[in-house]
Amino acid sequence: MKKRIIVLAISSLFIIGSAFIVTKKDNIKAQNNTSNMSKNNYKNDGNLSASKEYIEGVQPLYIDGIVVVNKKYGLPQDYRAPEELEKDAIDAAKRMMKSAEEDGVVIKIRSGYRSYSIQSTLYNNYVRRDGKEAADKYSAVPGYSEHQTGLAFDFTTSDTITSIGDWFTDTIQAKWLYENAYKYGFIIRYPEGKEDITGYQYESWHYRYIGEEHSIHFAMNNLTLEEYLGLDK
Numbered sequence: 001m002k003k004r005i006i007v008l009a010i011s012s013l014f015i016i017g018s019a020f021i022v023t024k025k026d027n028i029k030a031q032n033n034t035s036n037m038s039k040n041n042y043k044n045d046g047n048l049s050a051s052k053e054y055i056e057g058v059q060p061l062y063i064d065g066i067v068v069v070n071k072k073y074g075l076p077q078d079y080r081a082p083e084e085l086e087k088d089a090i091d092a093a094k095r096m097m098k099s100a101e102e103d104g105v106v107i108k109i110r111s112g113y114r115s116y117s118i119q120s121t122l123y124n125n126y127v128r129r130d131g132k133e134a135a136d137k138y139s140a141v142p143g144y145s146e147h148q149t150g151l152a153f154d155f156t157t158s159d160t161i162t163s164i165g166d167w168f169t170d171t172i173q174a175k176w177l178y179e180n181a182y183k184y185g186f187i188i189r190y191p192e193g194k195e196d197i198t199g200y201q202y203e204s205w206h207y208r209y210i211g212e213e214h215s216i217h218f219a220m221n222n223l224t225l226e227e228y229l230g231l232d233k
């Protein structure tokens with residue numbers, strides 16, 4: 001673990017250094033709310049707060065320790081969330097699925113972490129099949145997928161073979177997740193009726209881990225991460 005932290009620290013220095021030579025296409029100062037940071041229970045705060053400026057392809061946007069990925073803010077090609085945070089997300093997902101099962105609802109993960117190159121293959125296939133305009137409504141350009149963080153999951157029923165899609169919306173699994181995910185640190189990332197804010201059509205299966213201290217504000221209210229972080233204006 002120590003080795004990983006050192007590597008992260010070195011790469012942070014590299015990123016800060018790179019900031020001076022990379023053309024900044026779109027910078028945004030992350031909110032520097034120290035009270036929010038202190039109640040944040042992410043274990044990698046030191047690394048996450050080391051650099052706060054978004055630099056396309058180099059430095060992701062972090063606000064209050066939350067890495068933001070959407071149509072506007074992408075990830076460096078080799079980005080993946082800090083190991084401990086990803087572990088927190090997986091543990092939370094397991095706790096959530098166990099709790100659902102106790103309620104008689106079997107929920108499985110259809111997909112989690114997806115690398116830049118896998119996303120490239122998927123996206124290019126969708127564009128070939130449906131055209132770019134249609135593909136962009138349900139699939140992310142490589143580098144702009146939340147799945148690359150390792151903190152986003154597509155949930156499904158006990159049938160993990162069938163591709164996820166609109167059919168999932170009418171399942172008891174979708175209903176259970178909608179009502180309970182916020183208790184486990186998860187939010188529905190592309191809620192119904194918020195397509196103009198998220199840029200994605202409603203996805204009843206796609207959940208993003210942001211930690212309970214944040215997700216608690218997302219109780220069955222179709223709030224988007226963009227609105228919560230003030231990025232929708």
Ligand SMILES: [Zn+2]
Nearest residue numbers: 152153154206
């Ligand atoms: Zn997804």
